[in-house]
Amino acid sequence: MTAPIDGDTCEQVAALIRATQALPPDRAIRPEHLLFYDLAFSSMDLLDLLFRIEDHFGVTIAEGSLYGLARGDLPDAQFAEGGMLTPLGRERLMAVLSDTPAAIFPERITTDGLPRFATVGAIARLVDHLRGEGR
């Protein structure tokens, strides 16, 4: 997830975002754009986008993919507790979403809201990661 973004993947993800949000073709979508902050995504928009990505790229993005990537090999109890990320879990999430401005992350982050902090580039990297795994 920290690998450089594949420009072609990013362009394809941007096209899928335009389709999801019914944006005009000339609407600029950049890798650093935050889905929920810059592109006015709702949780249903995100689900719609993930389905489009699955259809387009032939990958499967299971619920909790970002959670799993951020947690890595950390024991679950050290990553999150009571539905909230631990301070260490928050650090891990910020490392995975390294192109998201640090100021966006609140001190307390609920585990079911992690995609809220993703950029277009992070989604493209997730796609490349899953394609690399052959999923």
Added chain:
Amino acid sequence: MFEWLHTLAIHGDEARAVAEARVPADHPFLADHFPGVPILPGTLQIELCAQVAGPLVEELAAGRDGGERWAFLGMVRSATFHAPIKVPATLAIFATATRAERDSAVVQAVLSQAVDAVDCRVELVMMLRPPEPGWDEAVRVYRARIAALKARARP
């Protein structure tokens, strides 16, 4: 409100459900669709499919993690209507969960007027949420209704 489902059988091990719906000809929803030629609107065909998809994915969720979940229609990914359904009508609805996760599930459903016919085909995304405070009575009534539908489906 309309309650047109008559029976409901859920086969959790196969992630599928089968239901029968009986649509009357004189329901107010149908009065203008169309005067003298009542045809079941596509939106209500989708609703019937969602009414089968909901209990199916709730049961799958309960079987997986034991938690109480409440399903509601989140997205219609696709819907095609292959023939007009004149009412009154008795319809069969076949639903299969192709994906079931903690917070969402994808269900493909077919609505048929006759054996081997496909009159409506949909792919629905059902969202799953824990019941919220204050929903107790709604949940109780809903669960009782589903239990009655299942009881009617038993041979």
